[in-house]
Amino acid sequence: MKDDxxxxxxxxxxxxxxxxxxxxxxxxxxxxxxxLAGLGTSMxxxxxxLFTPAYAQDTLKPSEDVMAWLRDVGKPFxxxxxxxxxxxxxxxxxxxxxxxxxxxxxxxxxVEIEVLPLEQVLQKLTLDVASSLGTYDLYYIDQSxxxxxxxxxxxxxxxxxxxxxxAMPNYNMDDFLPALVxxxxxxxxxxxxxxxxxxxxxxIYRKDIYEKYGxxxxxxxxxxxxxxxxxxxxxxxxxxxxxxQMKSGHxxxxxxxxAWLWGHGGSIFNADKKFVGNDDAGLEAMAYWDxxxxxxxxxxxxxxxxxxxxxxxxxxxxxxxxxxxxxxxFDDPTQTKVSGLCDVAVPPKASSLRNVEQTGFxxxxxxxxxxxxxxxxxxxxxxxxxxWIFMQWATCADTQALITTLGGGTGPTRASVYDDPRVxxxxxxxxxxxxxxxxxxxxxxxHMGSEPDLPEWAQLSSDTIPVGLGKYFAGGxxxxxxxxxxxxxxxxxxxxx
Amino acid sequence: xxxxxxxRLLRTLAGWMVVGIFFFPIYFWTSTAFRSAKDIFNWPxxxxxxxxNLRNFEQVFGVTLGLGPQVVNPGGGNFYMAPRLLDSVIVAxxxxxxxxxxxxxxxxxxxxxxxxxxxxxxNWVLSTRMMPPVAVAIPMFFIFKQFSxxxxxxxxxxxxxxxxxxLAVLLMKSFFDDIPAEIDxxxxxxxxxxxxxxxxxxxxMAKGGIAASAVLCFxxxxxxxxxxxxxxxxxxxxxxxxxxTFVTSIGTAWGNMAALGAAAMIPAxxxxxxxxxxxxxGLTMGSLKQ
Numbered sequence: 001m002k003d004d005x006x007x008x009x010x011x012x013x014x015x016x017x018x019x020x021x022x023x024x025x026x027x028x029x030x031x032x033x034x035x036l037a038g039l040g041t042s043m044x045x046x047x048x049x050l051f052t053p054a055y056a057q058d059t060l061k062p063s064e065d066v067m068a069w070l071r072d073v074g075k076p077f078x079x080x081x082x083x084x085x086x087x088x089x090x091x092x093x094x095x096x097x098x099x100x101x102x103x104x105x106x107x108x109x110x111v112e113i114e115v116l117p118l119e120q121v122l123q124k125l126t127l128d129v130a131s132s133l134g135t136y137d138l139y140y141i142d143q144s145x146x147x148x149x150x151x152x153x154x155x156x157x158x159x160x161x162x163x164x165x166x167a168m169p170n171y172n173m174d175d176f177l178p179a180l181v182x183x184x185x186x187x188x189x190x191x192x193x194x195x196x197x198x199x200x201x202x203x204i205y206r207k208d209i210y211e212k213y214g215x216x217x218x219x220x221x222x223x224x225x226x227x228x229x230x231x232x233x234x235x236x237x238x239x240x241x242x243x244x245q246m247k248s249g250h251x252x253x254x255x256x257x258x259a260w261l262w263g264h265g266g267s268i269f270n271a272d273k274k275f276v277g278n279d280d281a282g283l284e285a286m287a288y289w290d291x292x293x294x295x296x297x298x299x300x301x302x303x304x305x306x307x308x309x310x311x312x313x314x315x316x317x318x319x320x321x322x323x324x325x326x327x328x329x330f331d332d333p334t335q336t337k338v339s340g341l342c343d344v345a346v347p348p349k350a351s352s353l354r355n356v357e358q359t360g361f362x363x364x365x366x367x368x369x370x371x372x373x374x375x376x377x378x379x380x381x382x383x384x385x386x387x388w389i390f391m392q393w394a395t396c397a398d399t400q401a402l403i404t405t406l407g408g409g410t411g412p413t414r415a416s417v418y419d420d421p422r423v424x425x426x427x428x429x430x431x432x433x434x435x436x437x438x439x440x441x442x443x444x445x446x447h448m449g450s451e452p453d454l455p456e457w458a459q460l461s462s463d464t465i466p467v468g469l470g471k472y473f474a475g476g477x478x479x480x481x482x483x484x485x486x487x488x489x490x491x492x493x494x495x496x497x
Numbered sequence: 498x499x500x501x502x503x504x505r506l507l508r509t510l511a512g513w514m515v516v517g518i519f520f521f522p523i524y525f526w527t528s529t530a531f532r533s534a535k536d537i538f539n540w541p542x543x544x545x546x547x548x549x550n551l552r553n554f555e556q557v558f559g560v561t562l563g564l565g566p567q568v569v570n571p572g573g574g575n576f577y578m579a580p581r582l583l584d585s586v587i588v589a590x591x592x593x594x595x596x597x598x599x600x601x602x603x604x605x606x607x608x609x610x611x612x613x614x615x616x617x618x619x620n621w622v623l624s625t626r627m628m629p630p631v632a633v634a635i636p637m638f639f640i641f642k643q644f645s646x647x648x649x650x651x652x653x654x655x656x657x658x659x660x661x662x663x664l665a666v667l668l669m670k671s672f673f674d675d676i677p678a679e680i681d682x683x684x685x686x687x688x689x690x691x692x693x694x695x696x697x698x699x700x701x702m703a704k705g706g707i708a709a710s711a712v713l714c715f716x717x718x719x720x721x722x723x724x725x726x727x728x729x730x731x732x733x734x735x736x737x738x739x740x741x742t743f744v745t746s747i748g749t750a751w752g753n754m755a756a757l758g759a760a761a762m763i764p765a766x767x768x769x770x771x772x773x774x775x776x777x778x779g780l781t782m783g784s785l786k787q
Binding site (some may be wrong): 083085087088089090093095096112113115116117118123124127131133135199250310313316326334335336406 | 640748
């Protein structure tokens, strides 16, 4: 049996066993047939539910070519310690807990990864930049900070070209999805690191509930609203048609807003770089949102993506337009009540859409809001070459395939990884599934929306705009127009400094 | 005083209600540590009906107890936080010891010695508590980086001790004030030195006050977040800082967070138990003046 086939078969067997569709004896038999007799034997003594992802993880190791390159190129830097601050994301967690050991063994370079909530990462990096002390060698840069850090990190294209001795063979910068390079990493022709991860809005819905009401995945925004109304009404309060991430003052609220704004032909800024969230399209989006909120569970304006995801996971809401990263979690039978019941689709089509030329600061309208991040080497790093080696390894195709498989089905930023047999092998119902990734890829290519790049964006997106929107949904304004006009005034004030 | 049966019953009920109100959050938080994600997010919430499991503790402590379905990757999981508990114990213990050591001597001087500007000195000590910690944290970061104290036990212990020092000094000064100065004077007449009086007479009498101050210092250090976040990176981390790392891009691991939180209550609880004998006396010391 070919290795790929063996892995696929193993995944299928494991999944059936985990879901109780296969007995222990059958599972052990199948394991033995796959040459895993030792595994089967070692598990006999355990009490129940014996398979652990740990086995699958053991079989997933970096390619020998990559390891050979690391051993060769990393030798002069043995003994160096690299530090990186990052949000707790699937790629960072997979590298930190399972993959960096291979890098450290091969190179002798120690990697210390500090995992923090997003706002604390920003605080640490800002302090590092302000002090120029180089306490971190690698920066995890959320797409909304690209402009702020553009002068503080190396452009990876220059690094790759300027030091051929350290360049990873077949690194292939062109393999990064062009839309992500534009949307996440580019600012004023500077490449602010390489795309590292790509959470993006996709349509996740309860297939069973949709079938119950004879509905199909919403093709456009009016259909999303009508589907949600039908389910909310039909379920009589037991379940809601959709859900949201609408916590007042939180970045998540701004993310939701942009999806509806862009989907109604609006934009945050116009070509003159003026805030236009309060124009006709912006108000149309607010009117739509007002109606949609009525199909969401009570308390939605206290939730970030965390509560939004849980409302679907625990069967309170039937759909969400939100981060695709949640989908593998929904499929995990040990964590949620909806394993195998959800399906994915590309975001509903926008009613109308502005093009990039009609917006300001490189804003890209699209219902599939992306919240990706890039990885870059700090200009203040004391060991930029060692950090560059790590960065290439962490973002090369082989490592990305491992991250996607081990990190619970997170969306890759490289085109080739979507077709990697290891990734395809996990495309089944179960924890860490990759069965949603085709939709993620299509969303990136055709429906992706990106926030504008400007140094003030971190403040606008995480404070000014969501505070104003939160006030609106709390009844602090008389009308949507009053709210958006006020937000416009505040945005202008921030822009003027 | 005679109390009717109804009054007594009512008083007992009120007592239990107060205890219940204080205890319920602890129960709910601790029980969350024993719940799976499905049980945590049950709607409507189930307070008592859930299937307890140790999975969250297994992940936080990086051990497999063999009671659950999955094997934990020892020391490798993202929620493996056991070493951070030890970091917290070291920082809280040593910063408390340092603060108490310095504060005891300082407080005794402020209570007994007569020197110019003594009262201003007390106000000055108090004023350091009025400064918002966030205003100090960033300059501290630069200073610590220069002195290579960033991300070290020594650095964090010093900061936590400094942070607790004003409170400890003022508390202990009031305890020393409560001990009659005549005792010192008698000993002085008998030929005892200041140091002997402090060590042999005053210190044993102020044990309760020291215990109460130590407990407060320990708890403040145990729960301090801002300095611990700003002045540490990867080498050491305290429980409050790592608790925030359970907030991930795909949701919050409430079960693991609760497991760490429940485990983190134990050391503080042990400290309180150890000094319990002196605590009640210490907390009421200084409340009455002669």
